[in-house]
Amino acid sequence: MSTTDQTDRSRDVSQPLDNLGPDETLKAKSDYLRGTIEHSLLDEITAAVAGDDAKLMKFFGLYQQDDRDIRDERRRQKLEPAFSFMARVRLPGGVCSPSQWLKLDELARAHGGETLRLTTRQTFQLHHIIKQDLRPVMRGLRDVLLDTKAACGDDTRGVMCTVNPNLSSLHAQVYALAKQASDHALHRTGAYREIWYGEQREPADGPEEPFYGRTYMPRKFKIGFAIPPSNDIDVYSQDLGFIAVADGGALKGFNVAIGGGLGRTDQAPKTYPRLADVIGYVDAESLMATIDAVMSVQRDYGDRVDRAHARFKYTIDDKGLEWVTAEIERRLGFALAPARPYTFTSNGDALGWVTGEDGREHCTLFIQNGRIVNTSERPMMDGLRAIAEAHEGTFRITPNQNLIISDLAPEDRPAIEALLKDHGLDEFESRSALRRNSMACVALPTCGLAMAESERYLPDLVTKIEALLDAHGLTEEPITIRMTGCPNGCARPYIAEIGLTGRAPGKYNLYLGGGFHGQRLNKMYLENVGESAILEALDTTLGHYARERRPGERFGDFAIRAGYVAEVEEGRFFND
Amino acid sequence: MATMEHPGSIITTDQWEMVSGLTTSLTHDQALWISGYLAGLSHQARSPVLAGGDAVASTPPTAPAPAPAGPTARVVTVLFASETGNSRELATSLAQAARDQGIEAKVADMAEYRPRTLKDTQDLLVITSTHGDGDPPQTAMDFFEFLEGRKAPKLPQLRYAVLALGDSTYEHYCAAGRRIDERLAELGAQRLVDRVECDVDYDDDAAGWIEAVSRALAPSAAPPGPAPAAAGTAAAGTAPVAVPAAFDKRRPFAAAVLDNVVLTGRGSTKETRHVELSLEDSGLTYQPGDALGVVARNDPALVDALLDQLGLPGDTPVTIKQQDTTLGDALAGTLEITAATPRFLDHWAEITGAAELQALLAPEQSKARTAFLQRHHVLDLVGRFPAPGIDADRFVAGLRPLQPRLYSIASSLAAAPDEAHLTVSTVRYALHDVPRTGVASGYLAERTETDATVPVYIQRNEHFHLADDDTPLLMIGAGTGVAPYRAFMQEREARGATGRSWLFFGERNFRSDFLYQVEWQALLKHGVLSRLDLAFSRDATPKTYVQDRLRRHGRDVYAWLEDGACLYVCGDAAHMAGDVHDALADIVAEHGGLDRDGADDYLAALKRDRRYRLDVY
């Protein structure tokens, strides 16, 4: 096994900035993410901020976007694009209190286009915020102890945690650690307080970023905690995943999985989705130390020349899993114990009411693609506000963009049930199992990278697929379907049994063969095709599945056995 | 061979008929022979046929086209359109390859490229990718729209080649590249080498094309001397037809509408349009600051409604200023039939003998009269106080002639030759629940779809002309008042003028009403405009207007005036002009240490020196 000094250092942080990608210089020269943001916010000539500031603001969970529906119209009108900002809240494990909900609801109505968006990493996004409203929004969040730190940027993203309502006590223990991990791995720059809260810059005692330094991480870094048997967080898609190991109700430690990541680019074979490898087991006590060890390896050895090759997954495939594991253990000062056995059964949500082991009640609502908005037939936003006003427990946002009204005393259940009914939020089973297991990313009109529709299109497509399911008698068969508007994979389409990624307006790649509980990547079956081709292909494969599946066989497994696609054993071979 | 199109002005229609007539009758070998024969002839004869493209299919596409007149060394423009950077990269290496050949080459991004400079470009190498669903990259949309639109100039002097980047898994493979290639040929430009379409693994194909292009460009490859035939025929295509004595108010020029877009974005409380008119072949010229007179016609619906009320057919003969015409034509084109004048009120009171109208005639009733006329236009009077069996001549006798309307010209001939741009705010209102529009603004908004023509003339406006190149400009405008400043900036940019300039612009909402926003941003970026201050009255409380912005920056404004700045105020006469004047007076008083009288004198002096100019309406 090679050692540190023998490995190639030509592309990592050890190099002078000139040898690295431009973003490294930007970060280094930004004075710990301050840049010229203050100045950009004052510029009255444009609703946008300077290009570099837009990049820096991502570290504060803020994205500059524009309404792509009217981009061309405004170009003709000699008006700049309709710029606005998206704010992504930091909400470890997706747990939020009713008072926090009410504040988010208020901010969304006042500054966020009267809509809230639940994300695939268990948090809220507010869209359509104009530049002048950013500070009010950030301060509003502060009032309820929320922030948007590191919700994006080259640092640790929102930390995920299985919502698992049934195992109440274990969830409580793991959630507490997830929250601690999020705070622990957070950037420390004072820029956030200065820019958004208007506080004075304090004379730095010691380094401003003890862990990150001036150039932060090479790229985003994602951490998640799974509590078997649920793999709702898709632990294998995380840069660093922890699989809880418990004894009875008591948490013992975690199996450690490293190197997950889904982002890829079409026609760029060097980019590929990759599932994490389980490298061993650590006791709960060593959790923070493990996070530091793993993150610091990526911080020090990650590729800072080419951002398309900068995620941890590529560092691992470049250096080799053993080498990386050894380096982690070297930094930990001890060897990881062998991984403990565990089993996952699904990466979906169980909708409806469940009673936890502690007798408390939880209700999981299906929120299609996480979009919370009032419509004439379903006043969803009003309904959830009413519930937040009455509710005394918590809310939990699931990794499948759904919502749990959590932790009710049994006697409070009727009141909540009535509110759900009044606002048309009580139809849990009315949809097909496919729809209940569907996810779509935001895409158009806000996402700047979208090449095709996703959130606004998947529901209609599913309706059309439901007709096929009925015909083949598969309406109640749980099958995961996930769509994204581009290959970046925000709705984790590459681990769905049916995956769709946008290529251009109305055109998608179709993937089949993903593992039902997130254990296997799918593979491209059709490239760059329109709706009719997609429906035709699904009609054939689903029909075949209905006729010839073995007892309990999943659609994803069948697609491989029946030879529609080859099994992808490792991300590196995804594009073969 | 029968399916050939006329290649454009490169060859006259007659010549073309001969060529195509001949070629359609040729066998392949005959065509070959003739092509060789023609190729042997002098350049005079050669270029038009080559420009026929497939007319002589066997001619190697790499055959160098004749260089245009003029001894000056050729400059190659490498023009790229890129979304994800591939085309950009290739453009740079192509330029390098050319330079290695000793050829002067400059790289330009379609995003910033001014399409009009195509006219004076000799060699153009285009590299474009395709995006969306067969579209060019977003940033190239404007360029494509221009090139494919009716404003695109003929380009006989241009030699070009196109490299198309694409992805063969897409339905419209390399569509953008193909479009440019075909369009340039259409415009008479001459293809240096065939278009190459490359897939996502473009390296080799691109390299091959670059190779071919630089070979074709190599100075040795370019045959010497001008191409009279080409030049000649091209000129014939564009030469201005002889025009009679300049057009004027009485004999307006029928200007073709080139473009007519709403500038105000969604959710605006206003409708302000950008109208581009063609002055081509009119011989009309203007200076920045001049206005365009628009001779509009009344809304046909209003004419019908009026005829209806009167109970008179449109073809009733009438005489106006000793001219015989019909009532319908008179109401449509020669008479003002919207707002009623006091004179018409008299007239109508007399005809109808209506007591209510008569009562308003008394001198002491003037206030009531004005108020009444505000709410009762001609249509309303005729409707409410009918005059059954009225004689047509008697009716029109009360009306005044329809006046042309003036619009500040928002463009400069230096930037947009043969064009005049207007910034028009559409007048819309309802009276007695009947929706109405202003005559001219309504005509421009609703009755001039592209391809229509608008009768126009130039209204000189010396006092508002642009000060000389190094005089600092203080430009103050609200709403459409910004129009002439667009002309000023275009002119200064074209002249490379170095004087400072500062614009104060006011409207209602930033998001929807920031007229010409992207143009001002670009002018600032390029330093043509030095400073821009905005007042959007409905975005903030308390409401802020241009005069408030002036006050806020009073010290600097005064400094500019002391530095000899020329002050322009344009737009709304009712309020803005006065409020701005007061603000200026206060500023001068405060920073010049003067009392109000002193300040007024200071401003009066400015006016005398023609350094404080107004164009308000």
Ligand code: SRM
């Ligand atoms: C909101 C969300 C999708 C959703 O419908 O829920 C989302 C939305 C966006 N993602 Fe994502 N990503 C979201 C989860 C993901 C996931 C799934 C996950 O993390 O479990 C992935 C795949 C896993 C991974 O990271 O590999 C993901 C991979 C990306 C990538 C590709 C990264 C890569 O390594 O190639 C980008 C583009 C980039 O970063 O360059 C991206 C970028 C974006 C941006 C911010 C576009 C941009 O950079 O301008 C999208 C904002 C759209 C909008 O208008 O809201 N997003 N993004 C998810 C927010 C999660 C959160 O709360 O933090």
Ligand SMILES: Cc1cc2nc3c(=O)[nH]c(=O)nc-3n(C[C@H](O)[C@H](O)[C@H](O)COP(=O)(O)OP(=O)(O)OC[C@H]3O[C@@H](n4cnc5c(N)ncnc54)[C@H](O)[C@@H]3O)c2cc1C
């Ligand atoms: C030098 C100069 C430059 C100009 N430049 C520009 C320019 O750049 N852009 C521009 O848009 N305009 C400009 N104007 C103004 C322009 O000439 C016209 O006056 C304007 O467009 C309105 O003309 P119209 O024929 O559309 O409306 P008209 O038919 O003249 O209608 C206006 C009349 O409608 C009636 N009216 C309007 N609203 C109401 C109401 N609510 N209730 C009852 N009656 C009502 C009133 O009688 C009013 O006088 C300029 C004017 C001048 C003199």
Ligand SMILES: Cc1cc2nc3c(=O)[nH]c(=O)nc-3n(C[C@H](O)[C@H](O)[C@H](O)COP(=O)(O)O)c2cc1C
């Ligand atoms: C969203 C999107 C849409 C595209 N659509 C097309 C298309 O319709 N036809 C085509 O030939 N290529 C298409 N392409 C491929 C690009 O043209 C190709 O990747 C090219 O190399 C990009 O060059 P550039 O980096 O200069 O933009 C598309 C690419 C993207 C990302």
Ligand code: SF4
């Ligand atoms: S997958 Fe692509 S389109 Fe969808 S949200 Fe992510 S970046 Fe945007």
